[in-house]
Amino acid sequence: MTTWEPVIGIEVHVELTTSSKMFCGCAVAFGAEPNTLVCPVCLGLPGALPVTNRRAIEWITAIGLSLNCEISEHSVFHRKNYFYADLPKNYQISQFDLPVCVDGHLDIVVEGTVRRVGIERAHMEEDTGKSIHVGTGGRIHAASSTLLDFNRSGVPLVEIVSRPDMRSAREARVYAQELRSLVAELGVSDARLEEGSIRFDANVSVRPEGAGELGTKVEVKNMNSFRSLERAVAHEIERQVEVLESGGALVQETRHWDEEAGVTHSLRTKEGSSDYRYFAEPDLVPMVFEPEWVEEIRSTLPELPAQRRARYVESGLDADLAGILSDSALELRLIYEEAVSAGAPLKAAANWLTGEVMGWLRRTATDSSVIALTGGQLAELLGMIEEGTVSSSAAKDVLDGVLAGEGSPREVAAGRDLVQISDVSALESAVEEALAANPDAVASFRSGETKVVGFLVGQVMRATEGRADPKLVSEMITSRLGE
Amino acid sequence: MTADAPTIVEAGRRLRSGETTAVELIEAVIDSAHRTEAQLHAYLNLDREGAREAAQAADSDLAAGRDHGPLHGIPVALKDNMCTRGLETTAGSQILAGYAPPYDATVVRRLRDGGAVIVGKTNLDEFAMGSSTENSGYGTSYNPWDISRVPGGSSGGSAAAVAAGSALAALGSDTGGSIRQPASLSGIVGLKPTYGTVSRYGLIAFASSLDQIGPLTRDVADAALLLEAIWGHDPLDATSYHGAYPDPRARLDHGVDGMRIGVVSELAGDGYEPAVEAAVAGMVERLAASGAEVVELSLPTFEIALSAYYLIAPAECSANLARFDGIRYGHRAVGDTAEALMARTRAEGFGPEVTRRILLGTYALSAGYYDAFYGQAQRVRAAIQDDFASAYRQVDALVSPTSPTVAFKAGERVDDPLAMYLSDICTIPSNLSGHPAISVPIGVDDQGLPIGFQVMAPALGEQVMFQVAAEVERQADFTARPTLIEVAS
Numbered sequence: 028m029t030t031w032e033p034v035i036g037i038e039v040h041v042e043l044t045t046s047s048k049m050f051c052g053c054a055v056a057f058g059a060e061p062n063t064l065v066c067p068v069c070l071g072l073p074g075a076l077p078v079t080n081r082r083a084i085e086w087i088t089a090i091g092l093s094l095n096c097e098i099s100e101h102s103v104f105h106r107k108n109y110f111y112a113d114l115p116k117n118y119q120i121s122q123f124d125l126p127v128c129v130d131g132h133l134d135i136v137v138e139g140t141v142r143r144v145g146i147e148r149a150h151m152e153e154d155t156g157k158s159i160h161v162g163t164g165g166r167i168h169a170a171s172s173t174l175l176d177f178n179r180s181g182v183p184l185v186e187i188v189s190r191p192d193m194r195s196a197r198e199a200r201v202y203a204q205e206l207r208s209l210v211a212e213l214g215v216s217d218a219r220l221e222e223g224s225i226r227f228d229a230n231v232s233v234r235p236e237g238a239g240e241l242g243t244k245v246e247v248k249n250m251n252s253f254r255s256l257e258r259a260v261a262h263e264i265e266r267q268v269e270v271l272e273s274g275g276a277l278v279q280e281t282r283h284w285d286e287e288a289g290v291t292h293s294l295r296t297k298e299g300s301s302d303y304r305y306f307a308e309p310d311l312v313p314m315v316f317e318p319e320w321v322e323e324i325r326s327t328l329p330e331l332p333a334q335r336r337a338r339y340v341e342s343g344l345d346a347d348l349a350g351i352l353s354d355s356a357l358e359l360r361l362i363y364e365e366a367v368s369a370g371a372p373l374k375a376a377a378n379w380l381t382g383e384v385m386g387w388l389r390r391t392a393t394d395s396s397v398i399a400l401t402g403g404q405l406a407e408l409l410g411m412i413e414e415g416t417v418s419s420s421a422a423k424d425v426l427d428g429v430l431a432g433e434g435s436p437r438e439v440a441a442g443r444d445l446v447q448i449s450d451v452s453a454l455e456s457a458v459e460e461a462l463a464a465n466p467d468a469v470a471s472f473r474s475g476e477t478k479v480v481g482f483l484v485g486q487v488m489r490a491t492e493g494r495a496d497p498k499l500v501s502e503m504i505t506s507r508l509g510e
Numbered sequence: 511m512t513a514d515a516p517t518i519v520e521a522g523r524r525l526r527s528g529e530t531t532a533v534e535l536i537e538a539v540i541d542s543a544h545r546t547e548a549q550l551h552a553y554l555n556l557d558r559e560g561a562r563e564a565a566q567a568a569d570s571d572l573a574a575g576r577d578h579g580p581l582h583g584i585p586v587a588l589k590d591n592m593c594t595r596g597l598e599t600t601a602g603s604q605i606l607a608g609y610a611p612p613y614d615a616t617v618v619r620r621l622r623d624g625g626a627v628i629v630g631k632t633n634l635d636e637f638a639m640g641s642s643t644e645n646s647g648y649g650t651s652y653n654p655w656d657i658s659r660v661p662g663g664s665s666g667g668s669a670a671a672v673a674a675g676s677a678l679a680a681l682g683s684d685t686g687g688s689i690r691q692p693a694s695l696s697g698i699v700g701l702k703p704t705y706g707t708v709s710r711y712g713l714i715a716f717a718s719s720l721d722q723i724g725p726l727t728r729d730v731a732d733a734a735l736l737l738e739a740i741w742g743h744d745p746l747d748a749t750s751y752h753g754a755y756p757d758p759r760a761r762l763d764h765g766v767d768g769m770r771i772g773v774v775s776e777l778a779g780d781g782y783e784p785a786v787e788a789a790v791a792g793m794v795e796r797l798a799a800s801g802a803e804v805v806e807l808s809l810p811t812f813e814i815a816l817s818a819y820y821l822i823a824p825a826e827c828s829a830n831l832a833r834f835d836g837i838r839y840g841h842r843a844v845g846d847t848a849e850a851l852m853a854r855t856r857a858e859g860f861g862p863e864v865t866r867r868i869l870l871g872t873y874a875l876s877a878g879y880y881d882a883f884y885g886q887a888q889r890v891r892a893a894i895q896d897d898f899a900s901a902y903r904q905v906d907a908l909v910s911p912t913s914p915t916v917a918f919k920a921g922e923r924v925d926d927p928l929a930m931y932l933s934d935i936c937t938i939p940s941n942l943s944g945h946p947a948i949s950v951p952i953g954v955d956d957q958g959l960p961i962g963f964q965v966m967a968p969a970l971g972e973q974v975m976f977q978v979a980a981e982v983e984r985q986a987d988f989t990a991r992p993t994l995i996e997v998a999s
Contacts, residue, residue, distance in 0.1 A: 067611075067612065067613055070838060071833045071838070072593075072611065072612070072613075072838075072839070073593065073599070073601065073606065073609070073611065073714040073715075073833070073834075073839075074591075074592075074593045074611065074615060074710075074711065074712040074713055074714045074715070075711070075712075076710060076711050076746060076747050076748065077748065078745065078746060078747075078748045079748060106829050108828075108829055108832065108875070110832065110835065110849070110852055111848075112835075112837050112848040112852070115833060115837075115838065116829075116832060116833045117829075117832035117833055117835060118829050118832055173848065175837070302876055302877045304828075304829075304872065304875035304876060304877075304880075305875075306825060306826075306829070306875055306880075306884060309717075309718035309719035309749075309826055310715075310718050310748060310749065311748045311749075312748060312749060
């Protein structure tokens with residue numbers, strides 16, 4: 028029986044959040060009234076001409092460098108010709124054989140193994156307008172009419188094309204997530220899947236394991252979450268294997284992922300590749316990238332998720348924790364760095380941030396950008412646990428108070444009366460009461476069942492509303508019963 | 511009657527001396543249009559109201575001491591492929607019938623800022639594709655020198671208006687000769703400036719890498735004056751030149767003594783009318799007599815320039831004209847689907863020559879044909895640029911006829927596109943190289959039809975070009991004026 032090997036490549040479209048569009052001065056914004064962010068250029072009015080947005084070119088360069096690409100010394104815009112109602116000029120200004128970025132790679136970690144995904148190219152283009160098909164739930168077939176919104180027309184778009192280097196749906200998902208966090212980290216895109224500001228298409232084929240030639244490629248579109256990308260690719264692999272194993276043949280086509288039904292269905296068959304009649308855009312001059320300029324862009328790059336993860340692991344965090352922390356919001360990472368430099372233990376700081384702090388933010392629907400906790404406060408709280416000033420469980424209440432803006436951990440612990448009781452004389456009466464109230468447990472202990480100490484400690488903790496130092500209480504009970 | 515409108519320079523002098531007013535100038539122009547338009551059809555849209563308002567404003571500004579410069583109060587006509595805010599702009603195509611742009615082209619803004627009075631929009635071959643205005647979607651224009659003949663094209667309306675005195679000057683656009691050839695056929699001066707020196711923002715594109723706006727005027731000095739008013743860097747046009755601009759008027763009266771002038775040997779012979787060749791040869795002799803060193807130069811690639819042009823220009827136009835689909839503006843046909851609506855709109859809206867060029871260009875760019883057609887044409891274009899460069903190592907300027915023939919009869923070439931295309935054989939090389947070139951009237955043939963003389967110069971060589979053109983003008987002493995009658999033949 029044949030073992031089939033899936034081969035997957037991903038094309039990613041990233042909308043840049045420059046303040047203005049790619050070739051005109053209109054604002055880039057999501058959710059504005061339709062057709063309010065438009066001008067003669069992005070509406071394709073007669074006589075209007077494009078002028079390249081310099082910031083967008085800086086940003087694609089930053090993306091390319093982050094993906095280990097070469098930046099072409101000489102890059103050219105081409106016209107990609109096709110008729111579509113939401114494409115105002117009926118050609119898209121895009122790039123053809125001279126893209127800005129070529130030949131890079133992105134390392135991803137899948138099930139503990141590093142996989143290197145090749146990047147064929149990243150090129151600059153403009154987005155189209157939006158067609159809103161009326162009367163059929165958004166589908167074009169049998170729509171009674173179509174409305175056009177050109178606010179998106181001309182928004183800077185970077186297309187990143189991977190090599191067919193992925194071998195599972197899982198890898199495709201991890202690659203997509205990694206790319207998303209990379210562009211988010213660069214601050215060049217909102218990278219919101221649900222708003223379409225980052226969009227993933229997958230090219231999927233299968234071949235008998237060990238075969239050199241690639242199988243027939245199918246493009247899968249319309250995945251609006253990482254989960255749906257993984258499901259769609261997995262389903263498409265399964266479908267292709269089924270077709271081949273039942274003696275059928277695959278056709279090169281574009282298929283649409285139906286999230287609800289969990290299947291892909293054919294959108295259009297590609298007879299070879301479409302003829303877009305590319306030619307160099309005569310309204311724009313070729314771009315020349317000076318090496319000094321490229322180095323200047325490189326020097327402004329932030330630490331990227333993969334680099335940061337590696338740094339965390341090197342410093343002693345385990346891979347999972349390093350991954351979660353690395354992908355967390357910038358403010359949380361800054362708190363982490365600050366806490367560690369204030370003397371907090373790495374692992375505890377990371378655990379508290381990714382566990383308790385993130386949990387609190389989620390529960391209270393608070394954005395991390397307005398978080399009240401500082402790194403110094405987190406270090407202080409962890410120090411209080413270490414020195415026994417608060418118990419671990421009380422520390423969670425202290426943290427809640429700090430996050431709620433009640434003050435520093437020590438202030439909150441005092442204010443909420445959460446400071447741990449570590450004074451023998453202060454605990455003596457509570458211990459005596461617990462022993463007196465539980466003669467059965469005392470008897471069990473004396474007959475050798477020493478584990479009932481835990482039960483007795485619990486009684487003391489309850490009586491002190493959790494503030495007693497459990498270790499001290501345990502010692503006190505053991506020594507009292509041993510008399 | 512004769513057209514005896516003043517030059518810009520003369521009108522400006524009269525305005526400032528108080529001999530006339532901007533209102534009188536525009537009224538004379540409107541009056542001339544009233545008398546001639548029925549025969550010439552130079553205008554698609556004569557903006558009487560807007561022009562009168564602008565003239566009144568120009569007069570009160572001048573009275574208040576606000577002089578906006580050499581074009582202040584001067585009536586200028588615009589080829590109807592330049593966008594004018596709120597004023598219908600059709601590019602001579604039915605597909606844009608009724609279309610009023612929401613913005614002014616950069617050249618229009620510059621004219622207005624310079625105090626010019628916009629007379630109206632002139633006729634042209636649809637989307638500037640043609641050499642006679644017979645491809646206009648709104649009827650043919652006729653030549654004031656002989657109303658049975660064409661004024662040339664595609665800026666034929668602008669040329670006819672200036673020749674007839676229904677504008678003191680006009681702007682045209684030149685993609686393969688569309689300013690110079692009609693200027694030549696209509697007995698006026700027409701200039702295509704260096705590519706990138708006049709903003710194309712707001713010019714309805716035909717072939718983006720070749721299109722250039724320029725002046726059509728009654729004399730060489732006016733051309734320099736109008737050029738100065740419209741050129742200069744424009745941040746809205748990415749191909750706009752942003753270095754230093756020469757002073758086009760600096761050497762107008764320097765003569766040609768000691769200059770080296772090349773006569774292009776390929777631009778003569780078969781297809782050239784004897785009267786044209788004789789007039790051009792006569793002028794070359796006079797330039798030599800004025801002290802120029804004249805050499806004959808062979809630029810072999812000029813023989814294939816026309817073929818390269820008819821691949822590059824249609825290829826670019828096939829994309830440039832794709833936006834006319836009925837979705838957002840202009841004519842819209844009825845269709846059950848977006849595709850049907852777009853296809854029908856285009857089938858109904860475009861005339862036969864535009865359709866021909868879109869098809870030609872689409873084919874030239876198609877997969878499998880690109881390299882043999884468009885790619886090859888680009889290589890020819892580079893070779894032409896090399897030929898020019900080697901010529902300009904030997905001479906300061908090149909000269910030739912502007913058109914192989916004088917104005918031809920309306921209808922004579924409409925069914926023979928190739929014969930029509932040959933009208934531009936002398937002018938096309940300068941578009942492919944991006945260099946400046948000017949046509950100056952130097953005489954008339956035995957039927958009294960004007961003959962134009964072309965002066966070409968290297969990129970940004972406007973100063974040298976004007977220096978030679980001014981001498982040509984002095985030597986020609988061209989005083990003939992059109993008579994608006996039909997010449998029997």
